[in-house]
Each structure stands twice: as structure tokens, then as C-alpha cells.
Amino acid sequence: MLRDQSIDHVVLERGEVANSWRRERWDSLRLLTPNWQSRLPGHRYEGPEPYGYMTMAEVTEFIDSFAKLSGAPVRAGANVTSVRRTDGGYHVTTSQGEILGRAVVIASGACNRPVVPPLQEGVPASVEQITPFDYRGPEQLPDGGVLVVGASATGVQLAAEIRRSGRPVTLSVGEHVRLPRVYRGRDVLWWMDASGVWDQRYDEVEDLTRARRLPSPQLVGTPERATLDLNALTAMGVELVGRWAAVRDGRALFSGGLRNVFSLADLKMQRLLDTFDEWARLAGCDAQTGPPERFEPTLVPESTRLQLDLRSGEIRAIVWATGFRPEYGWLGVPVVDAKGQLRHDGGVVDSPGLYALGLPVLRRRKSSFIYGIEDDARDVIGHLAGYLGASQRAG
Amino acid sequence: MTTVTNGVNVQALLDAREALKGAPEAAAFTWRASAKWQSGVHSQIKVQSYFGLGQEQNHRDEWTFEADHPEVFAATDNGITPIEYLLVGLASCLTGGIASVAENRGIQLRSVESTVEGGHDIRGILGADSDVRNGYNDIKVTFTIDADATRQEIEALVAQSQKRSAVFDALTNPTNVTVEVA
Numbered sequence: 001m002l003r004d005q006s007i008d009h010v011v012l013e014r015g016e017v018a019n020s021w022r023r024e025r026w027d028s029l030r031l032l033t034p035n036w037q038s039r040l041p042g043h044r045y046e047g048p049e050p051y052g053y054m055t056m057a058e059v060t061e062f063i064d065s066f067a068k069l070s071g072a073p074v075r076a077g078a079n080v081t082s083v084r085r086t087d088g089g090y091h092v093t094t095s096q097g098e099i100l101g102r103a104v105v106i107a108s109g110a111c112n113r114p115v116v117p118p119l120q121e122g123v124p125a126s127v128e129q130i131t132p133f134d135y136r137g138p139e140q141l142p143d144g145g146v147l148v149v150g151a152s153a154t155g156v157q158l159a160a161e162i163r164r165s166g167r168p169v170t171l172s173v174g175e176h177v178r179l180p181r182v183y184r185g186r187d188v189l190w191w192m193d194a195s196g197v198w199d200q201r202y203d204e205v206e207d208l209t210r211a212r213r214l215p216s217p218q219l220v221g222t223p224e225r226a227t228l229d230l231n232a233l234t235a236m237g238v239e240l241v242g243r244w245a246a247v248r249d250g251r252a253l254f255s256g257g258l259r260n261v262f263s264l265a266d267l268k269m270q271r272l273l274d275t276f277d278e279w280a281r282l283a284g285c286d287a288q289t290g291p292p293e294r295f296e297p298t299l300v301p302e303s304t305r306l307q308l309d310l311r312s313g314e315i316r317a318i319v320w321a322t323g324f325r326p327e328y329g330w331l332g333v334p335v336v337d338a339k340g341q342l343r344h345d346g347g348v349v350d351s352p353g354l355y356a357l358g359l360p361v362l363r364r365r366k367s368s369f370i371y372g373i374e375d376d377a378r379d380v381i382g383h384l385a386g387y388l389g390a391s392q393r394a395g
Numbered sequence: 396m397t398t399v400t401n402g403v404n405v406q407a408l409l410d411a412r413e414a415l416k417g418a419p420e421a422a423a424f425t426w427r428a429s430a431k432w433q434s435g436v437h438s439q440i441k442v443q444s445y446f447g448l449g450q451e452q453n454h455r456d457e458w459t460f461e462a463d464h465p466e467v468f469a470a471t472d473n474g475i476t477p478i479e480y481l482l483v484g485l486a487s488c489l490t491g492g493i494a495s496v497a498e499n500r501g502i503q504l505r506s507v508e509s510t511v512e513g514g515h516d517i518r519g520i521l522g523a524d525s526d527v528r529n530g531y532n533d534i535k536v537t538f539t540i541d542a543d544a545t546r547q548e549i550e551a552l553v554a555q556s557q558k559r560s561a562v563f564d565a566l567t568n569p570t571n572v573t574v575e576v577a
Contacts, residue, residue: 264555
């Protein structure tokens, strides 16, 4: 888009194109979005499985092809160590030299570091701790029980994979987003797209801060289009416990409020499915999809464990599926808030000529999905071009 | 949205939420109670002052509570048991939360009643079995709600109330408690 506007630009990448997908993901990971939703400007999935889910190798290849096709001027191996304001723009320091730019687009994403809660300090040294950045597969874990913390997409996927390796798995569950993989015969993300939920703009969302902090939905990309919710995990023999609240004397203490986080997720899913049904009715799609469905409430165990002795040897490893955060230590412009998040209005950062793309609900609910980047980029680059034009006229 | 009359000043709460977002000092409250032993296991507890919004505050009146054990505990039943006070707190916290959320969502309540039951194995506090905990084994709250809303909306009120309930959190999550001698 910058090329189309004849705006001179460079793309700085600390590693190689598609670095995160090459280096910071586990072996079995697939996208949770169906392949037909892999669309970048002028480049879309054209393989034999439009309703399938790409592996990491396929995603890497997809993005690599796009980089070549679009002729984007990428400088690989250029790690940005500092961005500071200067006369007329920004001074960017990289491992390959200095660059001056009138504008900067921050596209480093929201997942630069795994979040590990302070609880980690209370974990005995005899228990191994792993984040999704280090995890490649269950074979690297010690034999024995594993405690997976967090019931996001990562959490449920890893809990299932590790359970299938034969290990006992306990999953600590806080607030989460439950979705069926398939609804009325179609991928749930088809519904998100078709019904317009995904296109909902950031300035129409009731609680934007909350929407931007939502954990990733409990979805997985499998050829069978399996639903991977907590009931599926319970059926596999995964033990569910409440949110991990504290460590005391080597014992992990879990919330006794697990039942309510199940209710919250079930009710939220129901409201979303109601929205889909209402849209289908109004759009006249009822004939092309199956009848409305409702799903079993999340099963509550008779009683759930409130504590677990981390010194007993029952748990040999802990996998922290407790989210990710962006890293802005290199950003020498005061646009980061007290919680470490960028201050921006729909991708227009609180400093002239500074922009962001690829953050959750940046401009739309679909902002952080491959599918959502094109529309957001068009808006942000439009603003950037306007800014450059105006600043040029202003001399 | 119709005007509801549950009696909760939701606007004031929303304003306070905005105002306090970046003001942790103002948001730091300290609730207090002072207790005096009477005799046996009977004590009298008074509550009036608390700290919040950066200064000392007072309830309109001084409130007095009696706590005791019942006759089946070979005591004098001058008041409810300390452990029952937790059920009082939980029921009232959740009920207030339901009213607030209903007001915010424009749902008219007609009646909200609840019963709370706490399962308690007293061998814990008697020291008869060290595997038995002192506190509740489980607590169950049952709400009967008559409101201008679907069942799903009512369930959502109850779920949201728990999500934001001080006493629900205090009971379901660990809390640091320090007890010292002056």
C-alpha cells in the first residue's frame, strides 16, 4: 500500500520473514482460522483445503510468498534497538545501522514475550517451567503430571496434546472464551465473518479495553474440525481446577469459583450464537445452514481441587499458557501506558507519524487475524499518507 | 432502554469507576471492625469508621453485632456464629451485585431472594480429625429472582454479580491474614 502511494519505505525484521512462525511456535501448531481466511492483498490461499487449517510451515511459506510477490523492501536481520523522535520524524537504530524516517509503523505484534505471573517464584525448583515460546512438543517434557495454566486457545491445545502423550494433565481455568468449531454445519469463524461480528469497529465496541484483553478463543485447527472446549478436555481425562490464585508453602492454591467462570463462558457463547441465528434469519440464510443448535453446558466436576502440593512430585512440569505481551523497551517515545500497552486510537499512535498494526481489536474485532490486516492497513496507511502530505505542505 | 427503578445509582458507580481508574490511592479503602470479648465464646463487635477516598469516613450510625455459639455447642446463643456471618456477607454481596448489574442493564427486578447453605464438618474446629479443614467444605447459594427478563438474562445477572463480588472473591480465593498481639 505504501508502494502504491509511492511512499518510500523499508520493512525491518529482526530475524527472517515470518520469524515468529518459524521460531516461536510449537511443532504441531496449526492456525485456528480456516485457510480461505488467509488473505493478504493480492495473495490468497489457493491450495486444495480451503476449509482446512495451515501448519506453521505452510504459514511461513504463505507469508514468504507474499513478501516476494509484493516486493516489500525487507531488511532481514535488522533488529530495532531504539526509536526516538527527531526533527521531522523518527531516528531508528537497528543492528544494521541507523535510519531516519518521517513516519514509523509498529508491526511487531502483541506477542513478543510470554506472560508468566509472579506465582512462578513460589514454584519449587524440582518442577520444570515452560512457556509456549520454549514448548515444541510433549516429548521434551519429563514423564509425569503436567499442570497447564490458562484455558485460552494455547492452553486447551497444549492440555489436549500433552494428555494424548499419556501424561496426567491438570488445567487451571480462569475466564475463557468458549466456541464450537462448527455451528449449523459451518466453521464458527465463517459465522464471525459473515454475520459482521468480526467487522465490528473498535469505536462501536462497548468495553474496548476488555475486548482487547480477551484470551484467544478455545479453538484448534484440525482436519476433523473438532471442538476443543472444556467438556472435550474432561472427556479426555484432563482434570480442571480453578484459577491459580497463590502459592503457599509449595502448595498451589486454586480458586473455588470455577463454576462461575464456566457459566460466564457458556452464557457468552450462547449470546454469540443468538446473534448468529438472528443474523441468519434476517439475511435469509436459514436454508443454507443447519438448524440452530445449542451445546451442553460446561460440566462441573462434583468437587474441584482447591490446592495441589507442588513438592509431592505429582506435577513434574508447569506450562504457562497465561498469555503474551508486547515488548516496547526499544521504543523511546512516551506512548506506552502503565500496563505496557501502546496508546493509540485505531492504530494512530499518540505521537505524530507513529502508527501501529496487528494489535488486538486495533480497528476491528478481526484486527489481529491475517484476515483482518488488509482493511486495517488501508485505514492506517491512508492516515499516514495524509499526515505525510500535510507535513510536507507545512514545510 | 426503559428506565428501571431498582434503586441503584449506577451513574455514580460508573463515574467513580472512571475517576478511580488512574487513582489507586483514592481507591484504597480499609474496612474495620472492633471486637470485645463478653464471656464464654460470646463477643460484641462494633463497626463505624473506615478509610476511603483518601480520608477517614464514618457510617451514619455505629453498628453492633453479637457473635456466639449455639446451645448445641454448649454455649449461650447470644448471637449468630462467626462462620454464619460469612453467609450474611456472601448473600448480601451477591444480592447487591445483582441489583447493580440489573440497573446497569436496564432490567427491572421485582424480587430477589436467596438461601445460602454452608456445609461444615465441625471435627475440624474441634480438633477431632486433622484431615478435616476448619472452614466450609462447600457453600451453595440459590437465588429466586422475579424480573422483567429472560432466564438467560437472569443467569447472566447472577454470573456477573459473582464476577464482581468482594465476598465471593474473599471466600473463593486465598487472602493474606495477619494476626498479631499489640
